Structure formats: structure tokens, C-alpha cells
Amino acid sequence: MEGVETLSVLLVLVVVLPIALTLLSLRTESPRLTGYAGAAGALAVFVLTIALAVGMAAGSPHVVTALGGGLRLDALGAVFLLTVGLVYGLTSLYTVGYLHHDRNLADFTGFNRNFFVLLHLFGWSMLIVPCLNNLAVMWTAVELTTIFSALLVALEGTDTSLEAAWKYILIASAGLALALLGIVLLYYAGARTLGASYQPDWTLLLAAAPRLSTRLVQLAFVVSLIGFGTKVGIVPMHTWLPDAHSEGPTPVSAMLSGALLVDALYAVFRVYLIAARTGAASSAHALLLGFGILTLAVAAFFVLRQGNYKRLLAYSSVENMGLLTLAAAVGGPIALYGMLLHVLNHAATKSMVFFGAGSVLQRYQTKQIDEVSGVIGIMPCTGPLLLAAVLALGGLPPFGMFRSELLMLAGGFAQGQYIPAAVFLVFVTLLFLGLLFHFTRIIWRSAPAGVAIGDAHGLMLAAMGLDLIVVVGLGLGVPPPLNTLLQQAAALFGRPS
Amino acid sequence: MPEPTLDAAYGGALAAIFLLLQFGLLRSPVVDDQVKIYIAQSLAAAVYTAAAGIRVGGLDLYVLAILTVAFKAITIPLLLGALTRHLDDAAKEVPLALNVSLTLIVGVILTAIAYITTTPLHVSGVLLPDAALAVAMAVSLLSLLLIATRLNSITQFIGFLTLDNAVYFGTVAIASGLPLVLGILIFFPLLIAVIVFAILVRLLERRGATLAIDHLTDLRG
Numbered sequence: 070m071e072g073v074e075t076l077s078v079l080l081v082l083v084v085v086l087p088i089a090l091t092l093l094s095l096r097t098e099s100p101r102l103t104g105y106a107g108a109a110g111a112l113a114v115f116v117l118t119i120a121l122a123v124g125m126a127a128g129s130p131h132v133v134t135a136l137g138g139g140l141r142l143d144a145l146g147a148v149f150l151l152t153v154g155l156v157y158g159l160t161s162l163y164t165v166g167y168l169h170h171d172r173n174l175a176d177f178t179g180f181n182r183n184f185f186v187l188l189h190l191f192g193w194s195m196l197i198v199p200c201l202n203n204l205a206v207m208w209t210a211v212e213l214t215t216i217f218s219a220l221l222v223a224l225e226g227t228d229t230s231l232e233a234a235w236k237y238i239l240i241a242s243a244g245l246a247l248a249l250l251g252i253v254l255l256y257y258a259g260a261r262t263l264g265a266s267y268q269p270d271w272t273l274l275l276a277a278a279p280r281l282s283t284r285l286v287q288l289a290f291v292v293s294l295i296g297f298g299t300k301v302g303i304v305p306m307h308t309w310l311p312d313a314h315s316e317g318p319t320p321v322s323a324m325l326s327g328a329l330l331v332d333a334l335y336a337v338f339r340v341y342l343i344a345a346r347t348g349a350a351s352s353a354h355a356l357l358l359g360f361g362i363l364t365l366a367v368a369a370f371f372v373l374r375q376g377n378y379k380r381l382l383a384y385s386s387v388e389n390m391g392l393l394t395l396a397a398a399v400g401g402p403i404a405l406y407g408m409l410l411h412v413l414n415h416a417a418t419k420s421m422v423f424f425g426a427g428s429v430l431q432r433y434q435t436k437q438i439d440e441v442s443g444v445i446g447i448m449p450c451t452g453p454l455l456l457a458a459v460l461a462l463g464g465l466p467p468f469g470m471f472r473s474e475l476l477m478l479a480g481g482f483a484q485g486q487y488i489p490a491a492v493f494l495v496f497v498t499l500l501f502l503g504l505l506f507h508f509t510r511i512i513w514r515s516a517p518a519g520v521a522i523g524d525a526h527g528l529m530l531a532a533m534g535l536d537l538i539v540v541v542g543l544g545l546g547v548p549p550p551l552n553t554l555l556q557q558a559a560a561l562f563g564r565p566s
Numbered sequence: 567m568p569e570p571t572l573d574a575a576y577g578g579a580l581a582a583i584f585l586l587l588q589f590g591l592l593r594s595p596v597v598d599d600q601v602k603i604y605i606a607q608s609l610a611a612a613v614y615t616a617a618a619g620i621r622v623g624g625l626d627l628y629v630l631a632i633l634t635v636a637f638k639a640i641t642i643p644l645l646l647g648a649l650t651r652h653l654d655d656a657a658k659e660v661p662l663a664l665n666v667s668l669t670l671i672v673g674v675i676l677t678a679i680a681y682i683t684t685t686p687l688h689v690s691g692v693l694l695p696d697a698a699l700a701v702a703m704a705v706s707l708l709s710l711l712l713i714a715t716r717l718n719s720i721t722q723f724i725g726f727l728t729l730d731n732a733v734y735f736g737t738v739a740i741a742s743g744l745p746l747v748l749g750i751l752i753f754f755p756l757l758i759a760v761i762v763f764a765i766l767v768r769l770l771e772r773r774g775a776t777l778a779i780d781h782l783t784d785l786r787g
Contacts, residue, residue: 205747212754216761223765231769235719235762242758243713243726247706250733253747254699257689257740266743284687 076124077135080142083117083150084200086110087157087193091186100172100181104165107185108528111192115158118151118196126550131557138202141272144557146199148409149335152416153199155539156327157192159532163424164188164320166526170431184224184318191217191324198332204252204269204339208245211300211336214329215241222317233309233316240309244299251293251340258285274343283348290344290353293337294360300333302387303360303394304367311371314383315436319427322379326386326423327416334393334412341397342561357398358489364391365496372503377436378426381507382419385462388500389415392493396477397562399489404480405559411473413551414543418461418470421536425455428525429511438507443516450524452512454533459508461540463501469543573621577693580614581701584735585677588708588728592669597658597720601646604724604731608638611731615738615748618692626745627738633752634734642727642759649720649763652770661717669715673708680704691739702736705729723762730755 090110097103125131125147133142142150168181194213201207215238223234256269258281263273274281299306310330314322344353368388375381389411396408428451433441445452461468474497481490524530542548547555587607594600612634619627650658664672680703691698709729713722734751737744 205744205750209750209754212750216757219761219765223768226768228769228772231765231772235765235769238758238762238765239713239722239726242754243710243729246726246729246733249747249751250702250706250736253733253737253741253744256744256747260741260743269744282687285689288683288687 073128073133076121076128076133079117079121079124080133080135080140080200083114083121083154084140084193084197086114086117087189087196091189091193094182094185094189097182098178100168100178103182103185104168107189108162108165111161111189112158114192114196115154118147118154122147122151122554123550126553126557131554140197140200141202142200143561144554145335145338145409145561147554148412148558149199149331150196152331152413153192153195153328155413156324156416156420157196159420159424159535160320160323160327161185161188161192162535163323163427163529163532166528166530166532167318167320167427167431169526169528180224184221187217187221187224188320188324191221191321195324195328195332199335202270202272204255204271204274205249207271207336207339208249208252211248211297211333212242212245214332215245215300218313218317218321218325218329221321222313224321225318227316229312230316233312237309237313240306241300244296244306246296247299248293248296248336251289251291251296254285254289254292255281255340255343258282258289271339271343275346278343278346281343281347286344286347286349287352290340290349291356293340294353294356297333297336297340298360301330301337301394302364302390304364304387304391307364307367307387310387311380311383314386315377315379319379319423319430322382322427323420323423326382327420330386330390331393331412331416334390337394338397338562345562354398354400357394361391361393361395361398362489362492364388364394365492366391369496369499369503372500373506375503375507376438378438378441378507378511379423379430379436381438381503382422382426385500385504386415386419388496389419392474392477392497395489395493396480399477399481399484399486400562401480401484402556402559402563403483404477405562406555407473407476407478407480409555409558410543410547411470411477414469414473414540417536417539417543418458418468421458421533421540422455422462424529424533424536425451425458428529429455431525432523433520438511440517441511442514443520444512447516447520447522448524449522450530451533454530454537455508456512457537458533458540459504459512461544463504464497465501467541467544469540472544472547573693574695576617577614577691578697580610580617581694581697581735584610584614584731585701585704588705588712588732589670589673591712591724591728592673592708593666595660595666597650597653597660597718600660600721600724601643601650604646604727605639605643607728607731608634608642611735611738612639614693614735618738618742621692622742624742624745626748627742630738630745630748630752633749637752637756638727638731642756645759645763646720646724649766649770652767653720657718659718660721662715663717664715669711673711676707676711677704680707689740691736692742694739698739699736702732702739705732705735719766723759727755727759 219238371384615631689699713725
């Protein structure tokens, strides 16, 4: 019992610490203190999420609640919390080095303060999404992620960043309004068995699922999938995504790509888990499958023809969201285990590539692929790290994504889902070729004249190094507590017989 | 199927006004008029909330009706007005990606789809025995149509606001036991309007008095 209470305290700390960091950033005059304290605090949050995951894997029944049930974390939530914690911690570390580049600008203190205030608020809003049981409150948290991240995208105040932020907030908010309608429909479906006035708690609705009206749940799922799917980057609602990723400051791109997209996917999964226990299961499954394949196909096309490396990485994220959606639709213990592992792998790998891309951008001052070359010679530490990150993103061994992609593929075959598995294989290969094609040029070709040799700030390299440890570590083996957690989370998808 | 009542007649009339105003938005060629239509639609939503309060007997619905007027019919339109004052007359016109008559035809088809898909669900709302969900769905789809076919940033933002109105209307009708969600649906559009206002004003300062979306096309592919 004592162990459970400790975990509750940890959960509350995870939720409270980023707010404390926000207040600290607001009150501090020194940019150095804001940065270092912010990074240390965010890394502490990451450590707390690891401790929670380890503690939950050891315990039974793998659920932690706090604040009178207001916070509820199960194994599925813990996987996503860990993912967000990882990206939030490492990005805060990277940001200290990234902003060091601008330290001589006029009003740097103010810019630095705004950046960290919003970064902590953005991190906080993403951290609470997997900890909330009430679907309406969870929706609020997802909407808050939009607001804080749109402000971060707009922060540099250039024409294109303002335009990207405007497009992002309009499209994402419109999508989320529909998602809320989906939750209201679920609530109405539940009201027939749960009474006219109740809280739309996920656990309540899940328990009532077999008694919910099939057609209402079908409509609720379609509307929620389109709504939350807008934030996931599911095609054709993805149009905001490449702009926001490419025009926002690079640390923000890493947070959007590694953590925000899967946070929204988590919201889709919560509704899907309810729908999968109703008569709407087969149509929900078909929708996930269809959107997954469409997303993969369109993203692969844009990856191949992209001329801007930050947009390229954004489309690679869209592609990975397609992979995750497809694997969730395929189902079965192996594919779902692989899918959840892939959430973590993608977060670590993609943030690492974006960190590298941000360092390259600061040195070369351009996002165009054909204007950047010879990074390996110009940046002796960032170059090899970026190369490793790109190979990892391409799904090569010994990196983590190789393992999770192989598991998703094997899971597809094990389920007898040969066509989705084949589609998966084709597009993963295309993605690998596209990445290799563009990044070989960036990394290897001889450098253009006029770019001075020099490397990124030590903390930027440190953030990439820590990512590398995670990416290689998960490639070599899955630690036993994580293994238990992933199995528990995958089991939540299982349809009760 | 409940008996037709006087209540249902009032509800039906409000729902019809709510929906017709959305068609008015699709027809209107000038941003200033669109803001006025949005105010009228928000007022219709507020009256419906108050009427639902009388019917269901919930104090929270009265409070929500007042908040709807304060936020959606006064504060947000004031923000929109402050934004349009920056615009010259040319920038207040709404460029069309699809002409008005075709847009209205598509709008009628979308409304029919909303009715056909939701009627078999037998969703019964306060004062609206069978049309509640259909109206919410129809206005949602028409809002998306507005965003997709009207190339003016403020019009597109009004499209988001009416989408929010639609979800709000539907929630009052079928889930009046969820004041939390209704509160969210009143508060968040205001918050987003403030942020959008800040972003668009900065863009205006940089680009001069044109907010037509066809000028916002630096980002493609």
C-alpha cells in the first residue's frame, strides 16, 4: 500500500513541477538561471516519469491515482507520460544551448523568459493529458497544448512563423471542437445507462461500453478521430503540421514531433478503446486502418520530394503517425507492443534528429537541403550524432526503431493481416530511402565555401548524446520494467472475449 | 417519438434561425456583416440555453446563457471589430474559392447529409425532440465549408467560432448535465480569439492592411 502512495506523490510532483518552473522563469531576471534551473527541473520530471514507470511495472494492478481520482495513470498512460517526460526533459536541456546562440540580441532576457515560460507550460499541458481520466478534462489539456505550442511557434515573430502559428491554431482548434462533439456524443450514449448527470470518466464509459448504442458510438468515434486526428497529423487533416514544425524554433519542433503528436494519438486511443468494446468495433478498426494507410502513402510522397529539411522531418513524423495508427488497427499483442515501443523510440529518435537539424540551421542559416552539405566536416561532433540519428530514424539496427518496426511488422503477419503488413513494409522502405537520399547530401558532400568550422553548444550535444543512449539502449534490449509496462499497456487494447 | 408540443415549436424555431444564420454567413461577401451574423447566431444560442434552463430547471444554464451573451455576443465581436478597423475596404471583402450559388448548393447537400446520418440515431434533445444533433452537425459542416471556401482570415476565424457555436448548441441540447463542457465551449473560443487577435495584428503590422488568406501562402507543400 505504501508503494502505491509513493507513486501517487510522484504523479502529483510530475504535474506540479512544470508549473513551479513556469513561476520560477517568470520571477527570474537572469537568463542563465532561468535556463539551467529550467533544464534541471525538466530533467527531474523525466526522472520522475521513469520512477513512476518502474514503480508501476513492479506493482499490481498497475494503476496509480492521486488527488481524489482526478489524476489516474494506467500502463497505457505511463508509456505516453514517459515519452513526453523524455522529450520535455531533453528539449529543455537543448534549449539552453540553442538560445545561447542569440544571447547578444536586444531584449534577450525577455525572449529567453518567454521561451522558457511557454516551454514549461507546453510541457505541463502535454504531461497531464495521459494522467486524466475525465475525457472532457483531457480534451481541455489537449486544447491547452495547442495554445501554448502555437504561441511558441509564433514567438520569433517573423512573417512565416506568424502565418504558421495562425494556420496551426485555426486548424487544430477547429479539429478539437469536433473532438469535443465526439466526447459529448459518447456522454449522451452513456447517459442511457449511466443516468442523466455523470462525469464522462473514461473508466465509467469503458465499463458501460457493451451497453452503448452502436450507431451513436460509430458517429462519436468518427468525429473524435477526425478531431483529435487533426492534431496527430492524420492525412488529410495534417496541413498545419509541416508549417508549424518548420517555422517554429527547432526545440519546439522536437517537442511537437516527439511528444505532441503522440499525445493527441493517445486521446484517439482512449476513445478507440471504448469503441472497440461496443458494436462499433469493426467500423472503428476499419477507420483506423484506412486513415493509417492514407497517412503513410501521402507522407511518403512528400518526404521524397521535399526541399526543406525541417519540413522533411515533419513529414517523416506524419509518416510515423501513420505507422502507429496502422499498427493499432492491426492489433494483437505483438503489433501493439511494437507500436507502443515505437511511440517511445520515435520520440527519442525524432527529437535527436531535430536537435541535430537545429544545430545545423544555426551554423548554415538555411533550411534548404541543397544549400547545406558537409556537416560531418564542419561540425565534428554534431555531424556523427546527426548521422546516427538519421540511420536510427531510417530503421536500421542496432537502433530502437529497428526493433519496434520489426515487431509491428511481425505482429501484422502473426495476425494474418498480410496486406497492411505489406503496405507497412513498402512505406518504411520508401521513407528510409527518402531520408538517406536527402541526408547523405547534407552530411557527406563537400561543404560550401564561407561556412566556418565549429560545433554546437555543449548542452545541445549533451541532449543529442542522451537521446543516443536511449535510442541505442532500446535497440539492444528493452529493460524488464518497460517490458512489463508495454505488455500491460498492450493488454488494455485486447478485446475482452 | 414524443408528441409535438409548444416547447418543441419554440426549440425548432430557434434551431432553424441558428441554421439559417449559418447560410447567411456563406452568402455574405463582407467581413463586417459576417461579424453581425455571428453576433445574431450567438444570441440565438444564448436564448436557446436560457429556454433549456426553463425546461430543465438548471440554474447553471441561466449562468451559461449570460456568459454566452457576454463572451460570444459582446467580447469576441469587439475583438473582431478591433481587428477589422485595421483593414481597408478591399481587405474586408471576402475572396471566394467557390462562388456563392455553388457554395449554397454544397451547403444544402451537407445539411441533408447531416439530417440523414443523424436522424436514425434517435437523439432527443431539450426542446428539440429529434433535430438537435442534426442542427449541430449541419452547422459544424457548414462552418468547415466556410473555412475551406472563403479566403479571408477573419472569415475563416468566424468559421471556427460558428463551429464552436454548433458544438455548444448540440451540447446544450443533448448533454445539459455537462456544465463543465459548456463552460469550456464558452471560455476557449474567447481565449483563442485573444491569441488569434495578437497574431493577426502582428501580421497586419508587417504586411499592411490585407488579411486575405491568398496573401498567406508562403508556406506550401
